[in-house]
Amino acid sequence: MIGxxxxxxxxxxxxxDDVAIIQTLDFFPxxxxxxxxxxxxxxANALSDVxxxxxxxxxxxxxxxxxxxxxxxxxxxxxxxxxxxxREAGGVxxxxxxxxDDSVKYGLSxxxxxxxxxVLANNTPRVGDAMVLxxxxxxxxxxxxxxxGEASLEAYELAVESMQSxxxxxxxxxxxxxxxxxxxxxxxxxxxxxxxxxxxxISAVINAGQVPYFPQAMxxxxxxxxxxxxxxxRNFVGKDVRFENVPMAMQEILLxxxxxxxxxxxxxxxxAGLMLEQMRSGGVQAGIIGxxxxxxxxxxxxxxx
Amino acid sequence: xIVINAAGDACPIPVVKAKRAVRESEADAxxxxxxxxxxxxxxxxxxxxxxxxxxxxxxxxxxxxIVSLVKGExxxxxxxxxxxxxxxxxxxxxxxxxxxxxxxxxxxxGASLMKMFIFTLAExxxxxxxxxxxxxxxxLTTEGSGALEDLARLTERGCAVLSCGACLNFFxxxxxxxxxxxxNMLKIVELQHSAxxxxxx
Numbered sequence: 001m002i003g004x005x006x007x008x009x010x011x012x013x014x015x016x017d018d019v020a021i022i023q024t025l026d027f028f029p030x031x032x033x034x035x036x037x038x039x040x041x042x043x044a045n046a047l048s049d050v051x052x053x054x055x056x057x058x059x060x061x062x063x064x065x066x067x068x069x070x071x072x073x074x075x076x077x078x079x080x081x082x083x084x085x086x087r088e089a090g091g092v093x094x095x096x097x098x099x100x101d102d103s104v105k106y107g108l109s110x111x112x113x114x115x116x117x118x119v120l121a122n123n124t125p126r127v128g129d130a131m132v133l134x135x136x137x138x139x140x141x142x143x144x145x146x147x148x149g150e151a152s153l154e155a156y157e158l159a160v161e162s163m164q165s166x167x168x169x170x171x172x173x174x175x176x177x178x179x180x181x182x183x184x185x186x187x188x189x190x191x192x193x194x195x196x197x198x199x200x201x202i203s204a205v206i207n208a209g210q211v212p213y214f215p216q217a218m219x220x221x222x223x224x225x226x227x228x229x230x231x232x233x234r235n236f237v238g239k240d241v242r243f244e245n246v247p248m249a250m251q252e253i254l255l256x257x258x259x260x261x262x263x264x265x266x267x268x269x270x271x272a273g274l275m276l277e278q279m280r281s282g283g284v285q286a287g288i289i290g291x292x293x294x295x296x297x298x299x300x301x302x303x304x305x
Numbered sequence: 306x307i308v309i310n311a312a313g314d315a316c317p318i319p320v321v322k323a324k325r326a327v328r329e330s331e332a333d334a335x336x337x338x339x340x341x342x343x344x345x346x347x348x349x350x351x352x353x354x355x356x357x358x359x360x361x362x363x364x365x366x367x368x369x370x371i372v373s374l375v376k377g378e379x380x381x382x383x384x385x386x387x388x389x390x391x392x393x394x395x396x397x398x399x400x401x402x403x404x405x406x407x408x409x410x411x412x413x414x415g416a417s418l419m420k421m422f423i424f425t426l427a428e429x430x431x432x433x434x435x436x437x438x439x440x441x442x443x444x445l446t447t448e449g450s451g452a453l454e455d456l457a458r459l460t461e462r463g464c465a466v467l468s469c470g471a472c473l474n475f476f477x478x479x480x481x482x483x484x485x486x487x488x489n490m491l492k493i494v495e496l497q498h499s500a501x502x503x504x505x506x
Contacts (some may be wrong), residue, residue, distance in 0.1 A: 144316075144317060145317065148317065148318060150317075150320065151322065209477055218475060222471055222490075223324070224317065224320045224321070224324050224348075224351075224352040224355070225317045225320070225321065226317055226320060226348050226351065227315065227317060228315065228316040228342075228344045228345070228348070228354075229317050231316070231344045231347050231351075232344060233346050234347075235344075235347070236341070247470070247471050247474050248351055248354070248355050249471060250474070304474060
């Protein structure tokens with residue numbers, strides 16, 4: 001049903017009229033010191049693609065690259081973190097594959113299930129839809145600044161907590177509403193992933209003042225603790241985005257590459273308020289960040305308030 | 306001229322090094338920084354633009370880029386406040402207010418102390434050259450603040466009342482500024498750098 005042609009989060013294969021399977025794979029090198037935490041973050045990130053497609057997690061397999069000379073106890077901790085998140089997702093971890101390599105990498109191949117009629121593609125928002133983001137932005141800026149001793153431990157711990165939290169809870173609430181499209185925010189940042197949701201006939205208008213982000217990331221960006229990834233995303237989205245009086249630091253946050261970021265949901269405008277309310281009362285730090293319009297001169301227009 | 310080698314450094318290190326050098330250097334100084342990738346030059350350019358520095362970049366070879374950052378002349382500057390000590394008039398004092406409260410312990414007490422501080426400041430025989438407001442300090446220069454009258458008195462006496470633009474935006478107060486002018490990081494740094502003394506309540 002979904003393959004290479006769109007920029008979707010996972011492949012979807014229809015088994016019969018009642019069941020389609022979602023298949024996805026994601027792995028990367030550590031962005032945090034603690035192996036148990038890294039395992040949890042890498043797993044939450046891989047599992048997220050299933051939630052972004054509207055599905056439930058069924059089965060996961062470990063993907064591991066690990067240096068021969070490193071303490072195998074570290075690998076044990078990474079796998080323990082991954083297993084904890086698969087269990088929390090309600091899935092079964094059924095083995096995997098590991099190789100020796102120069103550097104550590106970890107992730108999962110995940111299979112999920114979804115009703116074929118309820119698959120949430122990326123590029124199917126409708127004009128008028130409200131756009132909802134379900135995690136604060138800025139974890140890329142914070143983890144990078146922390147590595148060079150320029151962010152506080154407190155800020156770092158908030159970012160880690162966000163990265164290891166599953167999108168399961170936001171997805172569960174989302175499914176009760178008229179949702180037309182969904183993706184999750186990872187390496188291309190909010191604006192990069194938003195761009196993948198757009199077609200030639202629609203644009204997105206984003207209100208920067210409503211976008212949830214970590215205040216500590218703003219402090220860092222104001223001090224020019226800006227990342228290469230953010231600038232790459234800026235070059236990537238290029239002229240397709242118009243910023244209207246948005247301060248540079250806020251632009252950096254909107255372009256910040258996220259690890260295991262939140263869901264970005266296009267929801268019927270009449271449903272957005274109640275969905276947001278339910279997410280917030282369920283502990284999800286979501287915000288209505290903008291809406292979909294008829295095509296304008298640019299794909300994305302970002303206003304300051 | 307200050308020369309920095311940041312080849313081999315990943316972002317944000319080149320920007321952090323450049324920022325420190327710029328802040329520690331004299332007015333009109335040039336900071337030359339070598340980096341090994343184009344993304345780093347683009348990040349330096351954004352910093353230069355935010356700090357009001359002159360920016361130029363030369364690509365010497367495949368992986369050697371030399372970025373020059375120029376302070377003062379050649380860089381854009383805000384003519385509303387002259388940061389040079391010579392223009393200080395009768396006073397070289399700059400007051401920095403980075404919070405809407407004074408001291409820590411109790412915010413209610415802190416808010417009342419801050420109001421009294423600004424009142425007293427406006428009563429001084431010699432008004433300070435400038436009062437800088439940043440972070441939650443901008444709550445004092447915007448609608449609803451109890452300090453507006455005293456701050457207006459300060460501006461009448463030639464004192465610049467300056468609020469950080471990024472901070473106003475951050476708190477959603479950009480349309481609510483009720484006294485003084487909006488300023489930027491370059492001005493905040495320069496005014497403190499060139500002040501005879503800096504007061505922080």
